[in-house]
Amino acid sequence: xxxxxxxxxxxxxxxxxxxxxxxxxxxxxxxxxxxxxxxxxxxxxxxxxxxxxxxxxxxxxxxxxxxxxxxxxxxxxxxxxxxxxxxxxxxxxxxxxxxxxxxxxxxxxxxxxxxxxxxxxxxxxxxxxxxxxxxxxxxxxxxxxxxxxxxxxxxxxxxxxxxxxxxxxxxxxxxxxxxxxxxxxxxxxxxxxxxxxxxxxxxxxxxxxxxxxxxxxxxxxxxxxxxxxxxxxxxxxxxxxxxxxxxxxxxxxxxxxxxxxxxxxxxxxxxxxxxxxxxxxxxxxxxxxxxxxxxxxxxxxxxxxxxxxxxxxxxxxxxxxxxxxxxxxxxxxxxxxxxxxxxxxxxxxxxxxxxxxxxxxxxxxxxxxxxxxxxxxxxxxxxxxxxxxxx
Amino acid sequence: xxxxxxxxxxxxxxxxxxxxxxxxxxxxxxxxxxxxxxxxxxxxxxxxxxxxxxxxxxxxxxxxxxxxxxxxxxxxxxxxxxxxxxxxxxxxxxxxxxxxxxxxxxxxxxxxxxxxxxxxxxxxxxxxxxxxxxxxxxxxxxxxxxxxxxxxxxxxxxxxxxxxxxxxxxxxxxxxxxxxxxxxxxxxxxxxxxxxxxxxxxxxxxxxxxxxxxxxxxxxxxxxxxxxxxxxxxxxxxxxxxxxxxxxxxxx
Numbered sequence: 305x306x307x308x309x310x311x312x313x314x315x316x317x318x319x320x321x322x323x324x325x326x327x328x329x330x331x332x333x334x335x336x337x338x339x340x341x342x343x344x345x346x347x348x349x350x351x352x353x354x355x356x357x358x359x360x361x362x363x364x365x366x367x368x369x370x371x372x373x374x375x376x377x378x379x380x381x382x383x384x385x386x387x388x389x390x391x392x393x394x395x396x397x398x399x400x401x402x403x404x405x406x407x408x409x410x411x412x413x414x415x416x417x418x419x420x421x422x423x424x425x426x427x428x429x430x431x432x433x434x435x436x437x438x439x440x441x442x443x444x445x446x447x448x449x450x451x452x453x454x455x456x457x458x459x460x461x462x463x464x465x466x467x468x469x470x471x472x473x474x475x476x477x478x479x480x481x482x483x484x485x486x487x488x489x490x491x492x493x494x495x496x497x498x499x500x501x502x503x504x505x506x507x508x509x510x511x512x513x514x515x516x517x518x519x520x521x522x523x524x525x526x527x528x529x530x531x532x533x534x535x536x537x538x539x540x541x542x543x544x545x546x547x548x549x550x551x552x553x554x555x556x557x558x559x560x561x562x563x564x565x566x567x568x569x570x571x572x573x574x575x576x577x578x579x580x581x582x583x584x585x586x587x588x589x590x591x592x593x594x595x596x597x598x599x600x601x602x603x604x605x606x607x608x609x610x611x612x613x614x615x616x617x618x619x620x621x622x623x624x625x626x627x628x629x630x631x632x633x634x635x636x637x638x639x640x641x642x643x644x645x646x647x648x649x650x651x652x653x654x655x656x657x658x659x660x661x662x663x664x665x666x667x668x669x670x671x672x673x674x675x676x677x678x679x680x681x682x683x684x685x686x687x688x689x690x691x692x693x694x695x
Numbered sequence: 696x697x698x699x700x701x702x703x704x705x706x707x708x709x710x711x712x713x714x715x716x717x718x719x720x721x722x723x724x725x726x727x728x729x730x731x732x733x734x735x736x737x738x739x740x741x742x743x744x745x746x747x748x749x750x751x752x753x754x755x756x757x758x759x760x761x762x763x764x765x766x767x768x769x770x771x772x773x774x775x776x777x778x779x780x781x782x783x784x785x786x787x788x789x790x791x792x793x794x795x796x797x798x799x800x801x802x803x804x805x806x807x808x809x810x811x812x813x814x815x816x817x818x819x820x821x822x823x824x825x826x827x828x829x830x831x832x833x834x835x836x837x838x839x840x841x842x843x844x845x846x847x848x849x850x851x852x853x854x855x856x857x858x859x860x861x862x863x864x865x866x867x868x869x870x871x872x873x874x875x876x877x878x879x880x881x882x883x884x885x886x887x888x889x890x891x892x893x894x895x896x897x898x899x900x901x902x903x904x905x906x907x908x909x910x911x912x913x914x915x916x917x918x919x920x921x922x923x924x925x926x927x928x929x930x931x932x933x934x935x936x937x938x939x940x941x942x943x944x945x946x947x
Contacts (some may be wrong), residue, residue, distance in 0.1 A: 331878075335708045393876055448743050456710040460718035465728055465736040520865075522753035523746050627721055631734070638735035673749050676741030680725050682712050685743075 307568050307617045309561060310598075310610065314591025317375060322382045331392035332579070334399075339406065339459040340623045341579055344570045345390045346400075346407045347504055348586070351566050352384030354503030358559050362552050369552070372600060376593050383586055390579070395457075397515040398446050398524075402457040404508050405442060408435035409462055411504060413626035413633075415497045418619070424494060424545060427482050428501065429633050430640060430647050431538055436467035436630060437671075438531050444675035447684045449521055455682065461625040464680035468638050470671035473534050474661035475642055479654055480540040483645040487547040487554070492561070492614035495546075499562045500621075502542040509535035526670035533664075553601045554612055560597050561613040564590040569620035760858040763790045766850035788909050789851045792842055794859035795902055799839035801867055802891055806832035808874040809888050812881040823881070823935045831928050838921045845914050867891065882939035889936050892929040899925055 332341055359377040363370050391400060412435060416428035443454035443464045454464055485494050509532055516528030550558070567587040574580040598609040641653035681688045712719040728734040763786045810832060813825045846853040873879060873887040899922035906915040 335710055336706055338709060392878070393872055448746055455712070455722060459709045460712060460715050460722045463722065463725065463728075465725060465734075466738050467736070469737075469739070521750070523749050526749075625718065627718075631728075634735035635733055636735070668749065670749075672739050673745045676739050676743070676745035678738060678743075679729060680722075682723070 305616070306619060307564075308615060309564065309591070309594060309613060309617060310615065312591050313595050314564075314593075315585075315588040317379065317592050317596055320379045320589045320592060322386065327382055327385045328389050329386065330578070332390050332576070334392050334394050334457075337576055339403075339457065339461055340410075341574065341576050342391070342403050342457075343407050343410060343623060344574065344579070344583070345387055346403050346507075347411055347500075348566060348570060348583075349384055349388040350407075350504040350507035351500070351563055352380055352387060353507045353510070354499070355380040355559055355563060356384060357506065358555065362556060366552055369556075369600070372596065373556075376596065379589060379593070383589065386582070387586070396450060396452075397518055398442065398450060399452065399454075399457050401442050401512070401515070402439070402446060402454045404511060405435055405439040406458055406462050407504060408432075408508060409439060409630065410623070410626055411621065412501060413629050414622045414624075415501060416633075417626070417629060418621075419494065419497050420491045421485060421494045423483065424485065424498065426647050427541065427545065428497075429637055430642065431501070431505075431541060432630065433467040433634060433638055433640075434470070434473045434534060434538070436463075436465070436634065437470050437473070438534070440464055440466045440678070440680075441470055441527060441531070441671045441675050443680055444678035445524055445527055447678070447680075447686070448674065449524055451684055451686055453682065453684050454680070461627070463627060463630065465634070466675070467634060468640075470530065470534060471665060471669045472641075472661065473537070474657070474664050475537060476654070476656040476660040477537075477540065479642045479644060479657050480537045481544045481645060482541055484545055484547045487550050487612075490547070492612070493618040495558050495613075496562050496565050496618065498542060498545040499558060500566060502539065502546065503562075505535055505538040505542055509539055523670060523674050526668075527674050530670045551605065553597070553604055557594070557597050557601050557609055557612055560590060560594040561617075564594055565617050566621065568617055569623070572620045573623045760861055763793075763857045764852050764855045766852070784909065785849075788905050788911075789846070789849065790857045790859045791902055791905055792846050792849075792851065793853070793855065793857035794863050795898055796839055796842040796846065796853060797856070797860035797863040798867070798895060798898060799835050799842065801864065801871070802835035802895065803832055803839065805867070805871055805874055805888060805891055806835060808871065809881070809884045812874070812879070812884045815881075823939070827931060831931065834924050834928065838924075841917060841921065845911075845917070848914075866894070880939075882936060882943060885932055885936040885939065889929075889932050892925065892932050896922065896925050896929055 332345065334342075356377060359373050359380065363373045363377075366373075391403075395403070409432065412428050412432040416425050416432060419425040419428060439454070439462065446452050446454050458464070485498065487495075512528050512532035512535060516525060516532060519525050519528065546555075564587060567583050567590055571580060571583040571587055574583055601607065601609050601612075639650040640647050641650055642648070642657070643652050643654050679685070708714070712722070728736050729738055766789075806828065810825065810828050813823055813828050843853040870887040870891050874884040899918055903915050903918045903922065906912075906918055
């Protein structure tokens with residue numbers, strides 16, 4: 305039996321407090337903690353960043369809700385900090401990038417399999433193969449720039465192979481817009497999945513935009529510029545799945561439900577006891593937010609929140625290696641392209657997208673340059689005999 | 696702070712292939728999948744030379760980090776010394792002086808971080824002499840002050856960040872990260888300090904040669920005194936590091 309959103313009222317907002325010491329607590333161990341603990345940390349930072357982003361946008365459109373938005377947002381800010389500061393400083397920005405792509409691959413693959421709407425599931429598989437390729441390109445960069453093995457981060461859960469080549473992922477904007485779900489007929493899980501992936505991709509985009517200029521190497525700067533552009537396309541894609549006719553409060557309610565759902569998923573599968581208790585505390589905070597927003601929803605819209613989010617949370621997101629699903633998707637769907645809202649065969653790709661990317665790639669392709677002939681090998685390609693010149 | 700033996704304990708480090716044999720076996724199918732056309736995974740032709748070529752293109756078109764500020768005024772500066780400082784070589788000298796100033800200043804802060812480890816209870820190891828560590832820290836600060844005075848004598852601006860001073864910060868970023876991380880031990884922090892001392896010794900050596908080339912004999916002598924102190928630092932830090940590492944292995 306999964307968690308009931310309406311029975312457990314969580315921690316009241318006025319008891320949700322932090323200290324600076326708590327916010328900057330002990331980080332996880334890059335070396336000893338399970339890669340999926342890092343996956344959860346990165347995902348939850350993305351979820352909290354989306355909470356802040358949404359809340360600020362909402363405040364610009366509604367005077368009456370500004371105060372409750374500000375009150376909850378203050379807590380979300382500190383939740384985001386507490387979670388994001390769990391990443392240790394021994395991760396180089398590029399190693400953290402590998403972690404981000406592992407989130408994109410493993411979480412998207414898990415959601416693509418539990419998504420009840422076949423169209424959205426197809427969109428997720430489409431995005432999955434692109435993030436899968438980003439992992440390969442960044443792994444090549446990590447090896448060829450820093451001499452490090454991306455599998456130290458991935459812990460063998462995730463393959464390092466080319467997917468849909470990044471060089472052909474560049475599309476004209478109209479071909480990144482998908483059809484939104486229908487708020488009246490979509491399953492709560494469909495709404496939660498679309499919001500979760502929008503949040504995850506948005507933080508990935510923002511992260512690349514922030515750290516890209518930190519690199520000295522020109523090819524690294526180019527690669528971050530190129531992949532940040534795809535992440536922007538992905539945000540456009542996933543965001544367009546959200547039904548724009550949802551009211552502001554309905555949207556807010558779904559955000560709180562999504563935050564509770566994702567923390568609940570983390571709590572169910574976390575092996576590190578310190579993180580487990582943190583996820584539990586955060587879940588209780590989110591349940592507190594959810595109930596507060598439910599009350600506002602009932603008051604302003606005179607509707608039952610259960611109609612929107614259902615009575616119970618769905619089965620938790622599976623945080624585990626999705627290697628077989630990813631490989632099967634790669635083998636059957638790598639050549640798919642986007643035509644308007646539809647996912648189509650290679651030959652049906654609109655000329656606008658081809659023209660757009662031909663120009664973008666006309667002075668060279670960073671993702672091709674960095675990974676030319678790259679094959680992931682344990683311990684980096686530096687150690688492979690072919691790469692060591694005879695004395 | 697973790698005890699030094701904690702930092703080298705056996706445990707469930709999950710980064711290597713041996714930790715998860717089944718998953719590792721699947722990871723190692725990479726080359727087979729790339730050879731199998733039906734896998735959907737296709738790598739591009741070429742090798743790491745593509746990256747090397749792209750670097751060359753950027754190097755050819757790159758602007759420098761920035762410039763060395765011309766001495767703004769000779770007022771108050773020893774005019775004779777300043778007069779001798781003309782031409783391109785003098786810019787190099789000012790740039791290297793600013794580099795030394797930046798490095799010594801950063802060095803004082805690096806030792807602040809190392810001192811924090813030295814005074815934290817570590818339990819398992821004999822303490823190193825914190826007073827001696829603090830003396831090194833102060834010596835780095837004194838060296839910075841001395842270089843500042845030398846720059847002023849030449850009419851150069853010691854508050855400006857020159858290209859080599861800028862790079863000194865970039866180069867030592869990792870050393871500071873290593874020493875200031877609360878998870879690293881005193882021995883691990885001293886390893887960072889050891890690297891800094893090796894760089895520092897080389898830095899003073901070069902600066903002495905440059906000062907003599909510029910006819911700044913007085914400065915060269917002051918720099919020689921600094922180098923003598925830096926050599927002592929290097930000896931001490933190396934000894935502490937070796938001693939802690941030895942004690943650690945004996946405790947294991």
